Amino acid sequence: MLCPDVINFKSSLKHESKVNGGKLTDPNYETLMKTFLQSEGNIFGVKIVLPSSGPVNTTENIVKVLTEDTDYYVVENNFDMSVIFDKTFHHNFVLSGDLSLSTISSSPTISSSSTISLASSLLTMSLPGEDSLTHSLRQVLTKNGKTKDNTCHYQQHMKLLNLKTSQVKKVENLLKLAPLHSPVGLAWTHPDPSICPSSLARYLADKAMQVQVRSIVVDLHTQYNMQVPIIEKDQFCDWDSEHISDLEEWLGGVLLQLPPDSIPAPPPCTTAEQVTTIQATGLFSTITISRLMTAMAMYLTSTPSTPWVSVSVLGPEQRTLLSGRKCLQTSDSVSTVILTREGEWVARQSRSTDYTNCKPSKYA
Numbered sequence: 001m002l003c004p005d006v007i008n009f010k011s012s013l014k015h016e017s018k019v020n021g022g023k024l025t026d027p028n029y030e031t032l033m034k035t036f037l038q039s040e041g042n043i044f045g046v047k048i049v050l051p052s053s054g055p056v057n058t059t060e061n062i063v064k065v066l067t068e069d070t071d072y073y074v075v076e077n078n079f080d081m082s083v084i085f086d087k088t089f090h091h092n093f094v095l096s097g098d099l100s101l102s103t104i105s106s107s108p109t110i111s112s113s114s115t116i117s118l119a120s121s122l123l124t125m126s127l128p129g130e131d132s133l134t135h136s137l138r139q140v141l142t143k144n145g146k147t148k149d150n151t152c153h154y155q156q157h158m159k160l161l162n163l164k165t166s167q168v169k170k171v172e173n174l175l176k177l178a179p180l181h182s183p184v185g186l187a188w189t190h191p192d193p194s195i196c197p198s199s200l201a202r203y204l205a206d207k208a209m210q211v212q213v214r215s216i217v218v219d220l221h222t223q224y225n226m227q228v229p230i231i232e233k234d235q236f237c238d239w240d241s242e243h244i245s246d247l248e249e250w251l252g253g254v255l256l257q258l259p260p261d262s263i264p265a266p267p268p269c270t271t272a273e274q275v276t277t278i279q280a281t282g283l284f285s286t287i288t289i290s291r292l293m294t295a296m297a298m299y300l301t302s303t304p305s306t307p308w309v310s311v312s313v314l315g316p317e318q319r320t321l322l323s324g325r326k327c328l329q330t331s332d333s334v335s336t337v338i339l340t341r342e343g344e345w346v347a348r349q350s351r352s353t354d355y356t357n358c359k360p361s362k363y364a
Contacts, residue, residue, distance in 0.1 A: 017350035045314035054305035
Protein backbone atom coordinates (compact mmCIF):
# COMPACT_ATOMS: atom_id res chain seq x y z
CA MET A 1 0.00 0.00 0.00
CA LEU A 2 1.26 3.48 -0.87
CA CYS A 3 1.38 6.01 1.94
CA PRO A 4 -0.77 9.18 1.57
CA ASP A 5 2.33 11.33 1.00
CA VAL A 6 3.13 9.33 -2.13
CA ILE A 7 -0.46 9.29 -3.39
CA ASN A 8 -0.83 13.05 -2.92
CA PHE A 9 2.67 13.97 -4.04
CA LYS A 10 2.72 17.39 -5.68
CA SER A 11 5.54 18.73 -7.82
CA SER A 12 6.08 22.20 -9.22
CA LEU A 13 7.60 20.62 -12.35
CA LYS A 14 5.03 19.69 -14.99
CA HIS A 15 5.61 18.03 -18.36
CA GLU A 16 3.26 19.49 -20.96
CA SER A 17 2.59 18.64 -24.59
CA LYS A 18 0.16 19.50 -27.36
CA VAL A 19 -0.57 18.06 -30.79
CA ASN A 20 -1.76 19.95 -33.86
CA GLY A 21 -2.32 18.80 -37.41
CA GLY A 22 -3.73 19.66 -40.79
CA LYS A 23 -3.14 19.46 -44.53
CA LEU A 24 -0.12 20.79 -46.38
CA THR A 25 -2.50 22.38 -48.88
CA ASP A 26 -4.26 24.47 -46.22
CA PRO A 27 -3.81 28.18 -47.05
CA ASN A 28 -2.74 28.93 -43.47
CA TYR A 29 -0.22 26.06 -43.24
CA GLU A 30 2.88 28.26 -43.58
CA THR A 31 1.54 30.79 -41.06
CA LEU A 32 0.70 28.04 -38.55
CA MET A 33 4.12 26.44 -38.99
CA LYS A 34 5.91 29.78 -38.53
CA THR A 35 3.97 30.49 -35.33
CA PHE A 36 4.64 26.95 -34.13
CA LEU A 37 8.40 27.28 -34.68
CA GLN A 38 8.59 30.78 -33.18
CA SER A 39 7.05 29.52 -29.94
CA GLU A 40 10.20 27.42 -29.38
CA GLY A 41 12.33 30.53 -28.84
CA ASN A 42 15.93 30.11 -29.96
CA ILE A 43 16.63 26.86 -31.83
CA PHE A 44 19.90 25.04 -31.11
CA GLY A 45 19.40 21.70 -32.84
CA VAL A 46 17.62 20.03 -35.75
CA LYS A 47 17.05 16.28 -36.11
CA ILE A 48 15.65 14.73 -39.30
CA VAL A 49 14.51 11.17 -40.05
CA LEU A 50 13.99 9.98 -43.67
CA PRO A 51 12.73 6.40 -44.14
CA SER A 52 12.71 4.86 -47.61
CA SER A 53 11.46 1.62 -49.18
CA GLY A 54 13.66 1.96 -52.27
CA PRO A 55 16.04 4.28 -54.17
CA VAL A 56 16.26 7.73 -52.61
CA ASN A 57 17.16 11.17 -53.85
CA THR A 58 20.26 12.81 -52.51
CA THR A 59 19.89 14.74 -49.25
CA GLU A 60 22.24 17.39 -50.62
CA ASN A 61 19.53 20.07 -50.85
CA ILE A 62 18.47 19.48 -47.24
CA VAL A 63 22.05 19.76 -45.98
CA LYS A 64 22.53 22.85 -48.16
CA VAL A 65 19.62 24.63 -46.45
CA LEU A 66 21.20 23.87 -43.07
CA THR A 67 24.74 24.94 -43.97
CA GLU A 68 24.72 27.54 -46.77
CA ASP A 69 24.88 31.12 -45.42
CA THR A 70 23.89 29.88 -41.94
CA ASP A 71 27.09 30.72 -40.04
CA TYR A 72 26.41 32.18 -36.63
CA TYR A 73 28.58 34.38 -34.46
CA VAL A 74 29.82 34.15 -30.89
CA VAL A 75 31.10 36.93 -28.65
CA GLU A 76 33.07 34.96 -26.06
CA ASN A 77 33.42 37.71 -23.46
CA ASN A 78 32.23 41.24 -22.66
CA PHE A 79 29.17 41.30 -24.90
CA ASP A 80 27.82 44.86 -24.88
CA MET A 81 24.11 44.47 -24.06
CA SER A 82 23.47 48.13 -24.86
CA VAL A 83 23.42 47.30 -28.58
CA ILE A 84 19.97 45.76 -28.04
CA PHE A 85 18.64 49.30 -27.51
CA ASP A 86 20.76 50.92 -30.22
CA LYS A 87 18.62 52.41 -33.02
CA THR A 88 20.91 51.20 -35.81
CA PHE A 89 20.97 47.65 -34.45
CA HIS A 90 17.20 47.73 -33.94
CA HIS A 91 16.50 48.93 -37.49
CA ASN A 92 19.01 46.73 -39.34
CA PHE A 93 18.75 43.46 -37.43
CA VAL A 94 15.56 43.38 -35.33
CA LEU A 95 13.11 45.02 -37.70
CA SER A 96 14.84 43.66 -40.81
CA GLY A 97 15.33 39.92 -41.05
CA ASP A 98 15.19 37.30 -38.33
CA LEU A 99 17.58 37.58 -35.35
CA SER A 100 18.31 34.88 -32.79
CA LEU A 101 20.49 35.89 -29.83
CA SER A 102 21.23 33.90 -26.71
CA THR A 103 23.62 33.51 -23.83
CA ILE A 104 25.56 30.29 -24.28
CA SER A 105 26.48 28.75 -20.94
CA SER A 106 27.90 25.36 -20.01
CA SER A 107 26.18 25.67 -16.63
CA PRO A 108 22.66 27.02 -17.31
CA THR A 109 21.53 26.26 -13.76
CA ILE A 110 23.89 28.82 -12.25
CA SER A 111 21.75 31.83 -11.37
CA SER A 112 24.48 34.26 -10.28
CA SER A 113 25.21 35.46 -13.84
CA SER A 114 23.18 37.60 -16.21
CA THR A 115 21.53 36.04 -19.25
CA ILE A 116 19.92 37.44 -22.37
CA SER A 117 17.78 35.98 -25.14
CA LEU A 118 16.17 37.44 -28.25
CA ALA A 119 14.04 35.25 -30.48
CA SER A 120 11.27 36.31 -32.88
CA SER A 121 11.70 39.87 -31.55
CA LEU A 122 10.94 38.78 -27.96
CA LEU A 123 13.66 39.99 -25.60
CA THR A 124 14.21 38.21 -22.27
CA MET A 125 16.80 39.42 -19.75
CA SER A 126 17.70 38.03 -16.33
CA LEU A 127 19.93 39.99 -13.96
CA PRO A 128 20.95 39.06 -10.40
CA GLY A 129 20.23 41.41 -7.51
CA GLU A 130 18.76 44.91 -7.39
CA ASP A 131 20.55 48.06 -8.57
CA SER A 132 20.02 51.17 -10.67
CA LEU A 133 20.11 49.11 -13.87
CA THR A 134 17.37 46.70 -12.82
CA HIS A 135 15.29 49.65 -11.61
CA SER A 136 15.67 51.44 -14.95
CA LEU A 137 14.83 48.29 -16.91
CA ARG A 138 11.63 48.00 -14.90
CA GLN A 139 10.62 51.45 -16.19
CA VAL A 140 11.25 50.54 -19.83
CA LEU A 141 10.34 46.87 -20.40
CA THR A 142 6.68 45.94 -20.22
CA LYS A 143 6.94 42.67 -18.28
CA ASN A 144 9.08 42.04 -15.23
CA GLY A 145 9.23 39.65 -12.31
CA LYS A 146 11.49 38.36 -9.58
CA THR A 147 12.32 34.80 -8.55
CA LYS A 148 13.17 33.45 -5.11
CA ASP A 149 16.90 33.53 -5.86
CA ASN A 150 16.69 37.36 -6.09
CA THR A 151 17.05 37.34 -9.89
CA CYS A 152 15.14 40.02 -11.79
CA HIS A 153 13.56 38.95 -15.10
CA TYR A 154 12.36 41.20 -17.92
CA GLN A 155 10.52 40.61 -21.17
CA GLN A 156 9.65 42.87 -24.09
CA HIS A 157 8.53 42.59 -27.70
CA MET A 158 11.20 44.75 -29.26
CA LYS A 159 9.10 45.78 -32.25
CA LEU A 160 6.74 47.50 -29.78
CA LEU A 161 9.47 49.36 -27.88
CA ASN A 162 9.85 53.11 -28.37
CA LEU A 163 13.62 53.71 -28.49
CA LYS A 164 13.31 57.50 -28.47
CA THR A 165 12.49 57.94 -24.78
CA SER A 166 14.97 59.28 -22.24
CA GLN A 167 14.45 56.17 -20.08
CA VAL A 168 15.68 53.92 -22.91
CA LYS A 169 18.75 56.11 -23.36
CA LYS A 170 19.48 55.81 -19.65
CA VAL A 171 19.20 52.00 -19.83
CA GLU A 172 21.50 51.95 -22.85
CA ASN A 173 24.14 53.95 -20.96
CA LEU A 174 23.89 51.74 -17.87
CA LEU A 175 24.20 48.56 -19.93
CA LYS A 176 27.46 49.81 -21.44
CA LEU A 177 28.89 49.60 -17.92
CA ALA A 178 27.67 46.02 -17.40
CA PRO A 179 28.99 43.77 -20.20
CA LEU A 180 28.06 40.10 -20.20
CA HIS A 181 30.91 37.77 -19.28
CA SER A 182 29.20 34.65 -20.63
CA PRO A 183 29.50 33.81 -24.34
CA VAL A 184 26.66 35.13 -26.50
CA GLY A 185 25.62 33.54 -29.80
CA LEU A 186 23.89 35.43 -32.61
CA ALA A 187 22.33 34.20 -35.86
CA TRP A 188 20.72 36.54 -38.37
CA THR A 189 19.00 35.80 -41.67
CA HIS A 190 17.47 38.33 -44.04
CA PRO A 191 14.52 37.32 -46.27
CA ASP A 192 16.56 38.58 -49.23
CA PRO A 193 19.24 35.88 -49.80
CA SER A 194 21.54 38.47 -51.40
CA ILE A 195 22.00 40.23 -48.04
CA CYS A 196 24.88 38.52 -46.24
CA PRO A 197 24.55 37.56 -42.54
CA SER A 198 28.13 38.79 -42.02
CA SER A 199 26.66 42.31 -41.80
CA LEU A 200 25.86 41.44 -38.19
CA ALA A 201 29.45 40.38 -37.46
CA ARG A 202 30.78 43.61 -38.90
CA TYR A 203 28.41 45.68 -36.77
CA LEU A 204 29.53 43.88 -33.60
CA ALA A 205 33.20 44.27 -34.52
CA ASP A 206 32.65 48.00 -35.05
CA LYS A 207 31.35 48.08 -31.47
CA ALA A 208 34.75 46.74 -30.30
CA MET A 209 33.52 43.21 -29.63
CA GLN A 210 35.65 40.17 -30.44
CA VAL A 211 33.55 38.08 -32.83
CA GLN A 212 34.10 34.42 -33.72
CA VAL A 213 32.47 32.70 -36.70
CA ARG A 214 30.87 29.30 -36.06
CA SER A 215 29.43 26.91 -38.63
CA ILE A 216 26.47 24.57 -38.28
CA VAL A 217 27.74 21.04 -37.60
CA VAL A 218 25.91 18.32 -39.56
CA ASP A 219 26.07 14.56 -39.03
CA LEU A 220 24.50 12.01 -41.43
CA HIS A 221 23.89 8.34 -40.68
CA THR A 222 22.07 5.54 -42.49
CA GLN A 223 20.59 2.33 -41.07
CA TYR A 224 19.29 -0.52 -43.22
CA ASN A 225 16.32 -2.91 -43.23
CA MET A 226 14.44 -1.40 -40.32
CA GLN A 227 10.86 -1.69 -39.21
CA VAL A 228 9.26 1.76 -39.43
CA PRO A 229 5.77 2.90 -38.46
CA ILE A 230 3.08 3.49 -41.06
CA ILE A 231 1.84 7.03 -40.36
CA GLU A 232 -1.69 7.58 -41.62
CA LYS A 233 -4.49 9.71 -40.27
CA ASP A 234 -7.99 8.33 -39.91
CA GLN A 235 -10.14 10.71 -41.94
CA PHE A 236 -12.87 10.55 -39.30
CA CYS A 237 -10.67 11.15 -36.23
CA ASP A 238 -8.08 13.58 -34.94
CA TRP A 239 -4.49 12.49 -34.46
CA ASP A 240 -4.05 10.24 -31.42
CA SER A 241 -1.76 12.21 -29.07
CA GLU A 242 -0.52 9.05 -27.31
CA HIS A 243 0.38 7.43 -30.63
CA ILE A 244 2.26 10.58 -31.72
CA SER A 245 4.13 10.50 -28.40
CA ASP A 246 5.10 6.87 -29.07
CA LEU A 247 6.25 7.84 -32.57
CA GLU A 248 8.41 10.63 -31.16
CA GLU A 249 9.97 8.22 -28.63
CA TRP A 250 10.78 5.78 -31.46
CA LEU A 251 12.28 8.62 -33.55
CA GLY A 252 14.51 9.48 -30.60
CA GLY A 253 15.80 5.90 -30.46
CA VAL A 254 16.56 5.95 -34.19
CA LEU A 255 18.44 9.24 -33.85
CA LEU A 256 20.46 7.72 -31.00
CA GLN A 257 21.26 4.79 -33.31
CA LEU A 258 20.00 2.25 -30.78
CA PRO A 259 19.79 -1.40 -31.90
CA PRO A 260 16.54 -1.95 -33.86
CA ASP A 261 15.38 -4.71 -31.52
CA SER A 262 15.58 -2.31 -28.56
CA ILE A 263 13.29 0.28 -30.20
CA PRO A 264 10.29 -1.54 -31.72
CA ALA A 265 8.32 0.74 -34.03
CA PRO A 266 4.75 1.57 -32.97
CA PRO A 267 2.34 -0.55 -35.04
CA PRO A 268 1.24 -0.73 -37.78
CA CYS A 269 4.69 -1.15 -39.34
CA THR A 270 6.44 -1.84 -42.61
CA THR A 271 10.05 -2.53 -43.61
CA ALA A 272 12.20 0.32 -44.88
CA GLU A 273 15.26 -0.54 -46.94
CA GLN A 274 17.06 2.36 -45.32
CA VAL A 275 16.51 5.11 -42.78
CA THR A 276 18.66 8.22 -43.08
CA THR A 277 19.11 10.58 -40.15
CA ILE A 278 20.48 14.12 -40.32
CA GLN A 279 21.44 15.90 -37.09
CA ALA A 280 22.56 19.53 -37.06
CA THR A 281 23.70 21.63 -34.10
CA GLY A 282 24.41 25.34 -33.76
CA LEU A 283 22.17 28.40 -33.55
CA PHE A 284 19.44 28.73 -36.17
CA SER A 285 17.18 31.55 -37.29
CA THR A 286 13.47 30.85 -37.78
CA ILE A 287 13.84 31.72 -41.47
CA THR A 288 16.39 28.92 -41.87
CA ILE A 289 14.04 26.42 -40.22
CA SER A 290 11.12 27.62 -42.38
CA ARG A 291 13.24 27.09 -45.50
CA LEU A 292 14.12 23.63 -44.18
CA MET A 293 10.43 22.72 -43.85
CA THR A 294 9.89 23.78 -47.49
CA ALA A 295 12.88 21.65 -48.57
CA MET A 296 11.47 18.67 -46.63
CA ALA A 297 8.10 18.95 -48.40
CA MET A 298 9.88 19.13 -51.76
CA TYR A 299 12.00 16.08 -50.87
CA LEU A 300 8.86 14.13 -49.98
CA THR A 301 7.23 15.07 -53.28
CA SER A 302 10.27 14.12 -55.36
CA THR A 303 11.03 10.81 -53.59
CA PRO A 304 8.20 8.29 -54.16
CA SER A 305 9.89 5.68 -51.95
CA THR A 306 9.69 7.94 -48.87
CA PRO A 307 6.32 7.60 -47.05
CA TRP A 308 6.92 10.39 -44.55
CA VAL A 309 9.60 12.67 -43.13
CA SER A 310 10.10 14.05 -39.62
CA VAL A 311 11.84 17.16 -38.35
CA SER A 312 12.51 17.82 -34.66
CA VAL A 313 13.77 21.20 -33.46
CA LEU A 314 15.37 21.67 -30.05
CA GLY A 315 14.82 24.81 -28.04
CA PRO A 316 17.04 26.22 -25.27
CA GLU A 317 18.07 24.06 -22.31
CA GLN A 318 16.31 26.54 -20.04
CA ARG A 319 14.07 29.49 -20.76
CA THR A 320 12.26 32.06 -18.63
CA LEU A 321 8.75 33.11 -19.61
CA LEU A 322 6.79 35.83 -17.86
CA SER A 323 3.05 35.47 -17.50
CA GLY A 324 1.83 38.56 -15.70
CA ARG A 325 4.34 38.76 -12.84
CA LYS A 326 4.77 34.99 -12.68
CA CYS A 327 8.15 33.60 -13.76
CA LEU A 328 7.95 30.21 -15.46
CA GLN A 329 11.13 28.24 -16.07
CA THR A 330 10.89 25.90 -19.06
CA SER A 331 13.30 23.18 -20.17
CA ASP A 332 13.58 20.17 -22.51
CA SER A 333 11.59 21.98 -25.19
CA VAL A 334 11.19 19.97 -28.39
CA SER A 335 8.90 20.35 -31.40
CA THR A 336 8.51 17.47 -33.85
CA VAL A 337 6.79 17.86 -37.22
CA ILE A 338 5.87 14.90 -39.43
CA LEU A 339 4.88 15.36 -43.09
CA THR A 340 3.19 12.46 -44.89
CA ARG A 341 2.94 11.52 -48.56
CA GLU A 342 -0.85 11.83 -48.28
CA GLY A 343 -0.42 15.59 -47.71
CA GLU A 344 -1.04 15.55 -43.96
CA TRP A 345 1.10 17.15 -41.27
CA VAL A 346 1.12 16.59 -37.54
CA ALA A 347 3.21 18.42 -34.94
CA ARG A 348 3.85 17.67 -31.29
CA GLN A 349 5.36 20.26 -28.98
CA SER A 350 6.53 19.25 -25.52
CA ARG A 351 8.38 20.89 -22.66
CA SER A 352 8.83 20.80 -18.91
CA THR A 353 7.65 23.84 -16.96
CA ASP A 354 8.74 24.69 -13.44
CA TYR A 355 6.07 26.59 -11.47
CA THR A 356 8.21 26.98 -8.34
CA ASN A 357 8.04 30.77 -8.50
CA CYS A 358 4.25 30.84 -8.86
CA LYS A 359 1.97 31.06 -5.86
CA PRO A 360 -0.29 28.00 -5.44
CA SER A 361 -3.85 28.55 -6.61
CA LYS A 362 -6.41 28.81 -3.85
CA TYR A 363 -8.61 26.54 -5.98
CA ALA A 364 -6.01 23.72 -6.13
